[in-house]
Amino acid sequence: MDLPASVDVAVIGGGQSALAFGYHLRRIERGRTARGLPPLRVVVLDAHPAPGGAWQDMWPTLHLFSPAEHSSLPGRLMPGTSEEYPDAAHVVEYLTDHERRFGLDVRRPVRVFSLTAGRAGGLVLRTDDGVLDARHVVNATGTWDRRFIASLPGLGTFRGQVLHTRDYRDAESLEDARVLVVGGGNSAAQIAADLLGTAAVVRWAARRPPQFLPDDVDGRTLFEVASQAVAARAAGEEHAGVGSLGDVVAVASVRRARDEGGLVARAMPARFTPDGVQWPDGSTERFDAVVLATGFRPALDHLRGLGLTWRGGHPAASAPPGSPFPVRSADDPRLWFLGYGDWCGAASATLVGVGRPARDLATALVTALDEEA
Template identity: 35%
Template sequence: MTAQVDPVIIIGGGQSGLAAARAALDTGLRPVVLHAGAEPVGSWPDYYDSLTLFSPAGYSALPSMPFDGDPDRYPHRDEVTAYLRRYADALAVDIRTRTRAIAVHARAGGGYLVRTDAGDELPAAGVVATGSFGNPYLPTLPGQSEYGGDLRHVADYHCPDAYDGKRIVVVGAGNSAVQVAYELAPSAYVTLAAREPIRFLPQRIRGQDLHHWLRVTGGDRLPRAIITRLVRHATVLDTGRYRDAITSGRLPRRDMFTAFTPDGVLWRDGTVEQVDAVIFATGYRPDLDYLAPLATVDRGVPQQVDGISTTHPGLVYLGLEFQRSFASNTLRGVGRDAAHVMAALAAHADRRPRFFRQVRPTAPGAQRSTSPLHVDGATDGAGG
């Protein structure tokens, strides 16, 4: 009897994990997906109620399964959730829900051992660490622990109903910050606070959505080294309504406050304002605590190039911001990255380590994958 080959363990069953499972099948690997939630749809059901994709349906699908319906529409959060549910069902792979990976250890002789919160120890030929949307980033400011108002990350915001008539500060310069502030403004007193000016990209150019032009010009595929030079600030996709709201004063924008007070905030000009709630739309960080035994994460940032670990053969990443391109951590882009890292894992499984050798950095800074857009959450899960 032929011995059973250890599977590739994919940690996380959101859009990145599902794309990884598809690519694993395409390269002849046996994927097992571990997902902490009740169903493999990532964080999508938990995003705010009005969220829609920033890219049209025709540009937003994972490999091998387009969105149903009008390709020019912008699918709602619940449509994306249903789409991911169908995608997972169609994969017909081993997806273990309500199963959280808590530690990954290297095995003597190669491969890994993945420990779960159920006490299982799963041998793995390779490990795919996916996503960051389970780890919202909430910065700490002076006086924050004494603030008595409602303080939360946008990951915990759902709708404006609870904020009627209240004074709200929304922190951030990216899509979610501006969209949530705009949504709250008609029924609350809202200020948008950011460390930099709000920068806009037109949603449509010459009658076509921006993502059409990203595709035909190849902008979506520009390598990370170029993109991080070109895109150094958060940007907001806009049809004109957000810009008009800010320039007209209907949605006031101020430089970031410097500290909290017990009942509000201290603005940079020295004024104090009473504030009922502060909502941080400040992005996400890689959710990789389970890799601590491998010491492959440096100050929260994985040591990798193009999604391939520079320290541990057989370990790859998916869903990192600007992992290989502008679209890396979006529905429309993660499939390309999945194919790339799975080719590396297949080569590793065949004892062809060229993928892992070629990415070892030549300078210390090359080991750290960072994004200038982390500060204000330019990408936050809805990038299509």
């Protein structure tokens, strides 16, 4: 399917953020067309070959931190499952159905390489499927495509297998291997728990001792605390945020591994060696593989040619009138951001957290389009 020559809005990314935005945009459009205004020309460009966003690339045993009824996008509740927390496959099914129900024009697979200023006042998107002119662009690319590799002494000399979170598929692929998992967050804990009992040896290393959240604390509490933190900071008050609660949510697999004593993090190795690591006490240990659960960064390399101001690893953004969420570029009013985490909305990188920033973004963007017209 060929790309249109021009659109009012181009959305880059077809995952959960794009779907939340698309839902709110459709609601606004119904009101506009009822007043006799022409429909907006909107296209979603998704680099994945199928619906589901980055969830379809994650390891099968990964689980959400909240029950299904508290993990929904706007417009439709996520169906329940037999498990306490849904797995990645269930999320993919939910996102696929959400996309179908609300009839978004999604083109895939289409990868955007660059954005430049257009002569007619819009932005020009260069893709592997052609060139597209857009009056406004919403970036909803997430972070999955831009992994972060921490600087670890000697890692380049290690002759074993080096995986990142996004490369990990299942414990069976590392059966009987000696594996070191590096990182202090939820991904590291879930991967280490997954490997226990299948890999020959599993070690977990972090820069500081990870703190497990109480067993009754999950994503529902985290979202509430994150929202409270944003409101407090906006009022000029101090708030410790979710970091004060702990690092790791005790989903079933993690809770079981922790209680059985197999999930204990140790200090980071002093350095890597060709055959493994040297620990701070001078002792050495052999490993066949290392899994780096060291996080991600916003996947926004396609914006580098626009000369934007970057702060803290992401483009500077501001909040449109009537919204607390900094979802609009501070340098280019045609450019918008959604779903990258706290810098553009509290917990906006989560299924339940992206809804409100998506609503405000859709409202502000349509207002901007109408004012331009």
